[in-house]
Amino acid sequence: MYRAVWVSRLRFIVSSSSSKLTPILSRGRGRSGIDNGVGCSCSCSRSVTTFIGNDFIRCQDEATRKMLEVQIINALRSGESHEASALLLKFIHGKDSLSAYDFHGILECCGRVPDPVFVMETYSVMCKKEISLDSRSLFFIVQALCKGGHLDKASEFIHALSGISPILPVYNHFLGACAKTSSWNYASKCLELMDQRRVGKDELTYIALLKLAVFQRNLSSVNEILKHYVDHYSLNIRSLKRFIWSFSRLGDLKTAYELLQHMVALASRGEPFVEFNRGKLHSTRLDIPIPSSGQRGLEKIAFRVNDPTASLMLDAHGKNIVECKSSGEQSNEIESSKVALAEGHNKTPATSILRWSFSDVIYACGKSKNSKLAEQLMLQMQSLGLQPSLHTYDGFIRAVAFPEGYEYGMALLEVMQQQNLKPYDSTLATVSAYCSRALQVDLAEHLLDQVSECSYTYPFNHLLAACDSLDQPERAIRVFARMKQLKLRPDMWTYELLFSIFGNVNAPYEEGNMLSQVDCSKRINAIEMDMLRNGFQHSTLSRQNVLRALGAEGMVNEMLRHLQKAENMYLETPTYNIVLYSLLQADETDMVIKIFKRMKACGYPADPATYNIMIDCCRFIQSYESACALVSMMIRDGFSPEVRTYTSLMKILLNDGNIKEALNLFDQASLEGMHLDLLSYNTILRKSFEKGHIEVVEYIVALMHREKVNPDPTTCHFVFSCYVENGYHTTAIEALNVLSLRMLNEETKESLQEKKKELEENFVMCEDPETEIKIIELFRNSQDDLALAAALLNLRWCSMLGARIIWSEDQSSWARELSNKYG
Incomplete structure (x- = not known):
């Protein structure tokens, strides 16, 4: 009171x-x-x-x-x-x-x-x-x-x-206060007044001006201050610390590195370290035997050093930091200076400043992802006997860890643990984000569980994105609960991910039903309420995720109501595309046409995806003429027909039973340099199999081989079934054998030839009833392993039918015949 x-x-x-x-x-x-x-x-x-x-x-x-x-x-x-x-x-x-x-x-x-x-x-x-x-x-x-x-x-x-x-201390204190509060207007007036009154400047003035320049993100001013400073004063360890901090904060790593090496040179000569403590001067000398390597006589920073080329790596267990290779002048200096500080010297003021300056530059390397320089500086710190701090490791991990190399970040955390250093929450968050981007969700969640305080959402958002990719809503619930526990306010990206993860209940596994639709509506409403409580409105992506979820659940009316709300604001063409596609999947062709017309009337331009959806709609209404009209509109709008366009047109022709026109369209696409995908080939194979056209099936198979389009299990099914339905059982087995080999890439085929005896004994001809389970285990790691597992299952089936297994298609008379006939 x-x-x-x-x-x-x-x-x-x-x-x-x-x-x-x-x-x-x-x-x-x-x-x-x-x-x-x-x-x-x-x-x-x-x-x-x-x-x-x-x-x-x-x-x-x-x-x-x-x-x-x-x-x-x-x-x-x-x-x-x-x-x-x-x-x-x-x-x-x-x-x-x-x-x-x-x-x-x-x-x-x-x-x-x-x-x-x-x-x-x-x-x-x-x-x-x-x-x-x-x-x-x-x-x-x-x-x-x-x-x-x-x-x-x-x-x-x-x-x-x-x-x-004297009044200069008054001005200096005022400038320092302006620097702390980023009040440049007051500082500018003060500087003008100092010039008018010819007050002059001292070192404290330059320090305040330096802080102001950094807060303004004005690199040229920092360079100018450095120039004026060295014209009037000798750089010492403390003043170098401030300039190194400034250039590091502004991202000028080259200058920051040069000043840092000058600081090391001063320390190696035992330059007096001066600090102010209640008006008394104290001098401390840093006892580090470091050769200056040509930097001894430099007075005004007129020096340049070679770009660092040394690298720092962890051993296989992440326990030791070792130097792999060094070259150049700076590397030679480091090679010759591997002398640790004497006992207790790590806590002298000068050494502490040297350590913090290294940390400042390494942290700046983390922001710019300059792993090479960060490794060089960490190696130099080791050579000087300077123990990296938590701040150092935080910047170093940001610089050298990346999604594909998240193991490096984990190894560095292990190094810190062995040194009894508890990582910053920001360090754990950084490594967790890298683990999430590599889809290592167990590690990512484990690291976030160790975070005690967090003011940023990005590590949790990365983990939620990984949960979305891996379809793990249960884990996503735990992640969001952890955010609530830390009282971390979600951002818009968080809500966009939540709609994507929890919006749809059954898709893509089952069709929506009454219960799942009620559940879906409750989830979306709950997320929207939380979003509004935190002051967020729908973004374009969040709106699209909601519409996509409602469409996947078959909630057409609810989806159209959300679209109508969104139309009061600016919409983008992809949003309409989501609605059009969902309506098409729900067989609401009349509504598709209505929404498309409304979209065009409102002035929203159609893109290739829009046209392809509408051409696919023509397949449902069996109107090839309308599809051709849409292709014409597409070309007038400046878009060239795509593979998907040709596939949709061929589907319309095939549904009408016009295989000949479909093949002509297929050939036209090839003549125009269009590289048709596997779906296009399978589309014709499916209709040819249904009509029993073996010649067309063989032509498409030969064309696929010529165009180097690998078949998939669907291709094998159509070809095999077509021969069987027409009574050519032996040819069907041989074709299945050859197509199974063609599913594999060249590298896998070569490996297959080397291991064919082992594969025959362990998988193809093995009588163990668990063999199929063992084969299925092969496709857990990659798409190539999936193809290999499918091929082995097909070959095992051929073997069970009593056929001799062909391990090279050159041994197949069926393959040679097709090549001669359609080659």
Whole structure:
């Protein structure tokens, strides 16, 4: 309650005092004896009550005043502003005259606490007593206002300065406060004033300007500050640390690396390390025997080093960091400097700064994914005996780990564990995201379970995306619950993934039914409610995921209602495509045509996917003429027919029984350089098998072989069944044998020839009833293994029918005959 009262008092005091800053700060020398001091006006809009009575204590001597000063400071430190105000009134009443010196302790305490309210109250009292301000009292006032967040009033004080000296520390502190709050406007006015008054600059000024430039993301300004700095001062370890941090934050790794190597060279020579500690200078020497390798005489950063070429790797168990290869000047330097720090030297100030500067550059490498430089610097740290910190590992893992090499990130976590270092939550999150992108969901979830605090959603979103890819909604529920446990607010990507994961219930395994549709509606509504509670509206992708989920469940009416809501906002063509495709799958051809016409009428342009959906719709309504008209529209809009377009047209012709026209269209696509896919071939094979056209089947098989389109189990089924239905059983088995071999890639075929005896004994001719299960286990890893498993099952079937297994299609008379006939 007291603090609220004093805040209102501050507004009143400042408003009544600021208008008088110019006359207040224009008076001459005061009682303090400071040359060029600033006097204070005796008129102050805030009245000061004088207590008269038996309880009034006059300050008769210096001891009493000192006692009151201590009591005021203690009250301020305890937050008793009301008590401090009462004591201040007693402090100023006495026979002895007061000077600015008498208020230094109080004002300094206001600057440290900070208490901008009381500092302005004290300033008002000083004005009442016509006490001149000196440079120290002015500094404390500006300090209290800056720390209290009142840069505007601090700026007014600085602009009202007149004749106080020295005043550069005041400007420096104000610039530093501007840097902390990114208040460039106030800083710019201060710099202009410093130029007008010819105040000059010192090292602290450059430090403040450096911070301002970094917060502005102004790399050219940082380069300019470095240039001016080295023109006036010698770079030391502490100043290099600030410049290395600046260039690292702004992504200039080349300059940051060069400055870091200069710091190492200074450390190797035992350059004095100077730091300020309450006004006393301390010097520390870094005892590291590091050869400077040609950088010894460089004074103003006029040096360049070769690009780093050393690399850092982990052994197979992730336990040791070893150097694999080094070359070039810098690498030779590192080779010759593999001397660890002496015992206890890792905690000297200079060594700590060197360690942090390495960490800053390595962390910048992590942001830019510069793994080569990060490995080089980590190797150099090892050579110097500098123990990597948690910050170092955090940046290093970001630089060298990647989705395909997530094992490297896991190995580095193991290294940290062996060094008894607990990784940052951000480090665990980074490695978890890499594991998720590699679909290693068990590892990713395990790492996120170790995170204690998290303010970013990306690792959880990556894991949700992996759950979506692997169709693991149960795991996704745990991931989202973990986010809630950490009180992590979802972002739009989170909701887009949730709609994709939980929107549809049965698809793609079963068709929607009444129960699944009710469940789907509940899920979507729950996600939408949570999204609205967190202040999010549907994005394009989230809307598309909802429409796709509703369409997959067969909820046509609900899907159309969502579409109508979305049409009140801007829609994109892909959104309409999702609706058109879902309606087509639901055999709602009339609605497909209606939505397409509405889409065109609203001015939304059709894309190739739209046209292909509508051409496929013509297959359901059996209208080849309409399909050709759509192809014409497609070409007029600047889109060329695709493989899918030709496939849809052929399906329409085949449904009409016009195989000849379908083959002509097939040949036309080939003549136009269209590389038809397996679906196109299987489309003709299916209809040819149904009609019993063996010649067409053989022609398509020969064409596939010529165009190097590998068959799949569906192809084998159509060809085998066509021969069987026409009574050619021996040919059917031989064709199945050959097509099974053609399903394999060349590498697998070569391996097959080497292992055919083993495969015959263990899979093809084996009488073990568990053989089929063993074959099925083969396709768990990749698509190639799936083809091999299917081929082995077919060959086993051929063997069970009593046929001799052919391991090379050159041994097949059927294959040679087709090649001669249609080659």
